Amino acid sequence: MTKGHDKVLAFRGLTKRFGGVVALDHFDMEVDEGQIMGLIGPNGSGKTTSFNVLTGIYEATGGTIEFLGQDITNWTAQKVCEAGVARTFQRSRLCVELSIFDNIMIGNHQNLNHGLMYNIFQRKALKRDLQESFEQAKELMAIFNPPLAGRMMEPVRNFGMIDRRRIEICRALISHPRLLLLDEPSAGMTEDETRQLMDDILVVRDKIKGLSIILVEHEMGMIERVTDRCVVLNFGQKICEGAYREVASDKLVQEAYLGVE
Amino acid sequence: MDTSKDMLIGLVAIVLGSIFTITFIAIESETGIIGLIALSGAAVVLASRTGISERISNAFSSNESMMNSAVLVAVLVIIFWFREDHFSLLMIATVMLYLTACLGLNIQLGYTGVVNFSGAAFFGIGCYTAAVLNQNTGLSPLIVLVIGGIMAALIGSILILPMLRTRGHYAAVVTIAFAILFKTFLEVNDTLGGAQGLKVPGMEILGWDFNSNIEIGDEIELSFYLNYVAIALVLSVLAFILMRRVERSWIGLNLDAVRLDETVAACFGISIKRWKVTAFTMGNFLIGMSGAVFAMMLGFIAPSNFAFSDSLMLLSIVLLGGMGSPWGTVVAAGLVILLPEKLQVIQEYRFLLFAVVVILILVFKPQGLLPRGLRAYIPGWRG
Ligand SMILES: Nc1ncnc2c1ncn2[C@@H]1O[C@H](COP(=O)(O)OP(=O)(O)O)[C@@H](O)[C@H]1O
Numbered sequence A: 001m002t003k004g005h006d007k008v009l010a011f012r013g014l015t016k017r018f019g020g021v022v023a024l025d026h027f028d029m030e031v032d033e034g035q036i037m038g039l040i041g042p043n044g045s046g047k048t049t050s051f052n053v054l055t056g057i058y059e060a061t062g063g064t065i066e067f068l069g070q071d072i073t074n075w076t077a078q079k080v081c082e083a084g085v086a087r088t089f090q091r092s093r094l095c096v097e098l099s100i101f102d103n104i105m106i107g108n109h110q111n112l113n114h115g116l117m118y119n120i121f122q123r124k125a126l127k128r129d130l131q132e133s134f135e136q137a138k139e140l141m142a143i144f145n146p147p148l149a150g151r152m153m154e155p156v157r158n159f160g161m162i163d164r165r166r167i168e169i170c171r172a173l174i175s176h177p178r179l180l181l182l183d184e185p186s187a188g189m190t191e192d193e194t195r196q197l198m199d200d201i202l203v204v205r206d207k208i209k210g211l212s213i214i215l216v217e218h219e220m221g222m223i224e225r226v227t228d229r230c231v232v233l234n235f236g237q238k239i240c241e242g243a244y245r246e247v248a249s250d251k252l253v254q255e256a257y258l259g260v261e
Numbered sequence B: 001m002d003t004s005k006d007m008l009i010g011l012v013a014i015v016l017g018s019i020f021t022i023t024f025i026a027i028e029s030e031t032g033i034i035g036l037i038a039l040s041g042a043a044v045v046l047a048s049r050t051g052i053s054e055r056i057s058n059a060f061s062s063n064e065s066m067m068n069s070a071v072l073v074a075v076l077v078i079i080f081w082f083r084e085d086h087f088s089l090l091m092i093a094t095v096m097l098y099l100t101a102c103l104g105l106n107i108q109l110g111y112t113g114v115v116n117f118s119g120a121a122f123f124g125i126g127c128y129t130a131a132v133l134n135q136n137t138g139l140s141p142l143i144v145l146v147i148g149g150i151m152a153a154l155i156g157s158i159l160i161l162p163m164l165r166t167r168g169h170y171a172a173v174v175t176i177a178f179a180i181l182f183k184t185f186l187e188v189n190d191t192l193g194g195a196q197g198l199k200v201p202g203m204e205i206l207g208w209d210f211n212s213n214i215e216i217g218d219e220i221e222l223s224f225y226l227n228y229v230a231i232a233l234v235l236s237v238l239a240f241i242l243m244r245r246v247e248r249s250w251i252g253l254n255l256d257a258v259r260l261d262e263t264v265a266a267c268f269g270i271s272i273k274r275w276k277v278t279a280f281t282m283g284n285f286l287i288g289m290s291g292a293v294f295a296m297m298l299g300f301i302a303p304s305n306f307a308f309s310d311s312l313m314l315l316s317i318v319l320l321g322g323m324g325s326p327w328g329t330v331v332a333a334g335l336v337i338l339l340p341e342k343l344q345v346i347q348e349y350r351f352l353l354f355a356v357v358v359i360l361i362l363v364f365k366p367q368g369l370l371p372r373g374l375r376a377y378i379p380g381w382r383g
């Protein structure tokens, strides 16, 4: 099999109901290795919900999720993470009182030693470990914004929106996931910042071979430039799928966005 | 160059602090105490206005082991000063034991965000364990105090089960229920002495009786409380080191993540349950151990020592000192325990006063008296 065509993720008939609200309605989607998939749709169409069901925050009402050939439907958040899925959140969710380094290390959880004896008594080994992790986090941060890499021990609250996004992306990438979920990364950013962020995502794609990304985004310029394929959701249903140009010219999609019945 | 000057300022502050503490404990007159409080208040305000307090904290972060040793020496000097004075030593030991318990409580609340309204109950479990074991067995008191800690940790690990299934404030309600249940259980349980309480035989290690005064030659007779002060000091230093090391490790990071955002923590593979259980157990172990020593020191315990209001007092120490701040807990434990002892006027209204203090702190200085800084992992480490 040629690279880039191995299937990483598949939703099959994925359904999520909140009481009477059907947030996801028999949603089918496949993502290949190394692919950047755009997930678009009007507000409330179920994009964030699909991330939450995939990452184990919500239980699916129906359907299955397959990741790297394994059925991971309704796995706990912890297990999904260990399987290789990492994400950012629509509202930036960093621990703003903690340092950049601390935040990135939260993402590195599965690679750290959490033994009680190790952490409390083997301080020398911990120190070496710390130094190593610090270099690793710094290197990753430097890819996005070299000045940030020099301020790793500052609290996140000192930084602006775009830097917080970058830190969030580093937190997701540090554990070498196979699939990265980005939920409206450009939310609350200026045009200029959005452009920088777009470059960041392209850098990620070029530097990390084989990483698949699902990008939820309202900024159509970004979707056009960054994604290989797009899926359009409306009221929890997939109404269209294809390359951005095909999708953008689709009549159903235009209606959904213009709110025409 | 500047650091050495900071260190000097820090050392001077420690010397002044010890003189203050000695005067505070020794002085009898209430007007004298009030004068001292006013004086220290003014000194603190002055120090923060002139940037001196910042330089003191610089001294601690840049040469931590030396400054910590200096504080330890100061504490030893204070203890030595009161070597023959039963009552003062009893107060000092009490402060240290409550400090140990509050460090445990701070691991739970300050790092992990687990609110424990039954601190006094876990303290009581340690006390009653010591009473029962000392009356019925010949176990060494050192083993007794460890068992006191284990008992508190075990009972805590039963209590944590319903706490894990509830979110947010409901977990706190579980601990309130337990605090009240515990006291009622003691009051009606006759084998444990009922409302009258129990006598607790003192400590004796390898023939060394903790409850006799220490005679050196014919001239010197040291208070037997010195024995308990020594063991309380060892416990509080160990608890302090434990809290510090927990914070400065991957475990501390996990605890912070659980407190700050459970959803994010879970999404990165952090087990909410594991770390809540770890913090709760660790904290209760410290609380139970200090309770066991407290019981052996007092020689007598009753359910009225472990009321809900006592749990609130322990929590108020944590809040006053600062969430996750071990030095803050040291200062706050001293203030909250010693002030009512020295000022009889307050004694009667102390719980009211603590309530007011907690509200003031939450409104005006939510980080506490000595706010916790960023995690340094290793003292002085800047990456
Ligand atoms: N926790 C929840 N409880 C109830 N309804 C929810 C919840 N989360 C999302 N929804 C509903 O599901 C639908 C899809 O929401 P969402 O996935 O956030 O949309 P999008 O991210 O595409 O804007 C909306 O109608 C929303 O109100």
Ligand SMILES: [Mg+2]
Pocket (backbone or CB within 6 Å): A047, A048, A049, A090
């Ligand atoms: Mg959304």
